[in-house]
Amino acid sequence: MINTAIESSEYLNQQRRGRLILICMLIFFIIPIIAVIAMYKLDWRPKGESVGELVTPPKTLSIAPALTHNNDTKVSANLLKDKWSMIYVAAECDMQCKNKLHQMRQLHVSLYKEIPRMQRVLVTTSQDVADIANNYPELIIINQPTDDVMAFSQQFNIGNESAINTHRIYLSDPLGQLIMSYQSSTSPALVRKDITRLMKYSWTG
CATH class of the missing domain: 3.40.30.10 (Glutaredoxin)
Structure with a gap:
């Protein structure tokens, strides 16, 4: 029973880590895309962009x-x-x-x-x-x-x-x-x- 409980706990921990990694990947890849789309829609230009x-x-x-x-x-x-x-x-x-x-x-x-x-x-x-x-x-x-x-x-x-x-x-x-x-x-x-x-x-x- 004890071994089963430990294995179950490890499995849940792995699931949590997997979800956390997935969330981090989504944040890393999706947020920049959303930011670019928002900049385009709002016609916002960063200060470093050409003034010409x-x-x-x-x-x-x-x-x-x-x-x-x-x-x-x-x-x-x-x-x-x-x-x-x-x-x-x-x-x-x-x-x-x-x-x-x-x-x-x-x-x-x-x-x-x-x-x-x-x-x-x-x-x-x-x-x-x-x-x-x-x-x-x-x-x-x-x-x-x-x-x-x-x-x-x-x-x-x-x-x-x-x-x-x-x-x-x-x-x-x-x-x-x-x-x-x-x-x-x-x-x-x-x-x-x-x-x-x-x-x-x-x-x-």
Whole structure:
């Protein structure tokens, strides 16, 4: 009788342990799924997520043979390849445009050892860019001819927005694909966090 009681007690203990293991497994596997579904339904984004607007699918940017820099040299078809590019699109480069170019330079400098992996590009229909070129000697300026610049700028349109009027910063990857854009009101500090995160985990550029 005593042996039977002991065996019965051990059997019950094993059952309890089995149930506990099963419950733990359910918690481990099911709760994360429930959390993801809840996040999706509530449109909740964790703080570590990108603040930029992802371009889906990425757009491969095409450079027309006629496009020219402000110094009358042809724009290379591979300009946006092998490096990350921070791009700004504007008609006339007014004060808001110049402020944004200053932000872009500050962002670029803040990348420290990653600076060589990034380039800055201004796409504009303005022909009066001498002071901009002097103030930002490393800035790549594409501004001729006007019709081709306008056509090129349209590749940056997001939804119904016209890129030439939105004051966004655009980001293209080293494959020459437009992958991200940042609204004009986005804090430069948040843009920097995004860019450094992208560059850290990228195997290209």
